[in-house]
Every structure is written in C-alpha cells, then in structure tokens.
Amino acid sequence: MSTLKRFFIATALTALTACHSINSVSLTQIPQQRNKKVTAEVSKFIFLGLNFDNDYVDGLVGKLKDQCAGGQVKGILTKDEVINYFFMIFHTRAVTATGYCVQDGTRKSTASLEPDL
Amino acid sequence: MHIRVVLFSMMSFFLNACAVLHHVQLGDVDASGRGISKKIDLKLSETGVNLQEAGAILRRLGNRTFSRQTRDAENILGLFQMGPRTGNLVYNADYARPIFELLFAECPSGKISNLALMRESRKYPVVSGEIIKVSGDCWQ
Numbered sequence: 001m002s003t004l005k006r007f008f009i010a011t012a013l014t015a016l017t018a019c020h021s022i023n024s025v026s027l028t029q030i031p032q033q034r035n036k037k038v039t040a041e042v043s044k045f046i047f048l049g050l051n052f053d054n055d056y057v058d059g060l061v062g063k064l065k066d067q068c069a070g071g072q073v074k075g076i077l078t079k080d081e082v083i084n085y086f087f088m089i090f091h092t093r094a095v096t097a098t099g100y101c102v103q104d105g106t107r108k109s110t111a112s113l114e115p116d117l
Numbered sequence: 118m119h120i121r122v123v124l125f126s127m128m129s130f131f132l133n134a135c136a137v138l139h140h141v142q143l144g145d146v147d148a149s150g151r152g153i154s155k156k157i158d159l160k161l162s163e164t165g166v167n168l169q170e171a172g173a174i175l176r177r178l179g180n181r182t183f184s185r186q187t188r189d190a191e192n193i194l195g196l197f198q199m200g201p202r203t204g205n206l207v208y209n210a211d212y213a214r215p216i217f218e219l220l221f222a223e224c225p226s227g228k229i230s231n232l233a234l235m236r237e238s239r240k241y242p243v244v245s246g247e248i249i250k251v252s253g254d255c256w257q
Contacts, residue, residue, distance in 0.1 A: 023140070064148070
C-alpha cells in the first residue's frame with residue numbers, strides 16, 4: 001500500500017471518528033422498584049454551529065410519559081452530550097434521559113414544593 | 118441590487134441569535150394522568166456581555182495606545198472573573214432568584230411535577246441573552 005493511500009485512510013478514519021463529550025449530567029432519587037427501565041432521547045444535528053433554537057429538548061418529558069402510562073418515572077439520569085463529526089464542522093447535540101417506571105397505584109405529585117405532613 | 122442582497126443576507130445572519138444549550142435537568146415524571154394539571158412555562162433572562170468581543174472591537178477602533186489600554190483593562194477585569202460559568206457575564210447575579218416565587222405564583226397548590234430545567238444562551242455579537250427556562254405540570 002502506497003504512503004499516500006495510507007495517509008488518506010488515516011485522515012478519513014480520523015475525520016469520520018466522532019468525538020464524544022458530556023456537557024451536563026443530573027440524577028433524581030432512585031426508586032426501590034426498578035423493574036422497568038425507560039429511555040428517551042432527543043437530538044439535533046447542527047452544521048457549523050448554526051443553531052437557532054433548543055426546542056428539540058421539549059419533547060423529552062413527553063417521550064418518557066409515553067413509555068410509562070399510568071405510572072411515574074423516577075431515578076432519571078439526564079445526560080446532555082455533544083458528538084462532534086468531521087473536524088467539528090458538524091455536530092449533534094443529544095439529550096438522553098433514562099429512568100425507572102414505577103407503577104405504585106397512588107397518585108402523588110413527585111416534586112411538590114410543600115413538605116409531606 | 119447585488120450589494121443589497123448581500124447586506125440583507127448578512128443582517129439576517131447576524132440578527133438571528135445562535136442558541137447554545139448549557140444544561141438540561143429533568144425532575145421525576147408523573148405520567149399517572151389522574152387529576153387536573155396545568156402546564157407551567159417560566160423564563161428568566163438577563164443580558165450578558167462578552168468582554169473579549171467588546172475589547173476586540175474597541176482595539177480595532179482606537180489607536181495603538183488605546184488598544185494597549187483596552188487590553189490592560191481586559192486583563193484586570195479578567196483577574197476578578199475566575200471560576201466555572203456558563204455563558205457570558207451578567208451584571209445582575211440575582212436574576213435567577215425569583216424562580217420559587219414565580220413557580221408559586223403560577224401554581225399556588227405547590228404540587229408540581231414533570232419539572233424540566235434548561236439553561237441556555239442566545240448569542241448576538243458582543244451581547245447575549247442568558248436564559249433559564251423552567252417547565253412543568255401543576256396539579257390542582
């Protein structure tokens with residue numbers, strides 16, 4: 001294999017390998033009942049950093065709700081990631097939420113601002 | 118006509134703010150669907166200033182002495198602005214404080230679920246909008 005070919009292959013491999021980085025992570029209280037795991041992801045492909053809104057994140061709660069009808073999703077791990085492609089000309093912003101669907105039968109607000117008495 | 122098209126394109130490009138997402142956080146999600154809920158959407162924002170961009174513009178406009186003075190001022194300001202942060206500097210550090218009051222005003226029952234918190238910036242040349250968005254469901 002000629003040196004030029006090797007160089008092109010090496011360059012292509014470097015360019016096509018995506019660099020992954022985490023922007024932020026958060027976690028809520030993990031429940032005792034962890035039978036059903038639910039995951040939802042929203043993402044946006046961005047070219048040259050030109051992004052004019054972050055509305056893609058809004059659908060995340062709805063996606064989690066759809067997978068846990070009648071229950072509550074607890075222990076949610078939210079990851080905000082950046083995946084850079086091709087010398088950072090293109091990148092994808094992805095927000096992933098993973099949690100456990102808990103079907104406890106009693107409705108209780110999960111983030112009440114009032115303490116339980 | 119050609120110059121007008123170019124100018125119009127450039128203006129449209131610069132007046133469109135680039136949205137930068139810094140942080141996303143979800144609270145526990147209640148999908149039980151029992152009871153009546155009302156959607157809450159809050160937005161708090163403050164104007165941020167990019168001192169480096171402002172300094173670069175001032176250096177271009179002034180002479181060599183002014184340029185040096187601007188750089189010195191930038192360096193001195195830089196000494197007082199250390200530590201991790203998201204977005205540009207704001208001159209009102211308390212803009213995020215009323216979140217609780219605003220949530221209570223929107224949802225007097227205080228029973229809020231499906232909280233989603235987003236920290237983002239809208240970047241314009243030199244200035245930016247530093248935004249905190251909170252959405253959730255208020256249970257009656």
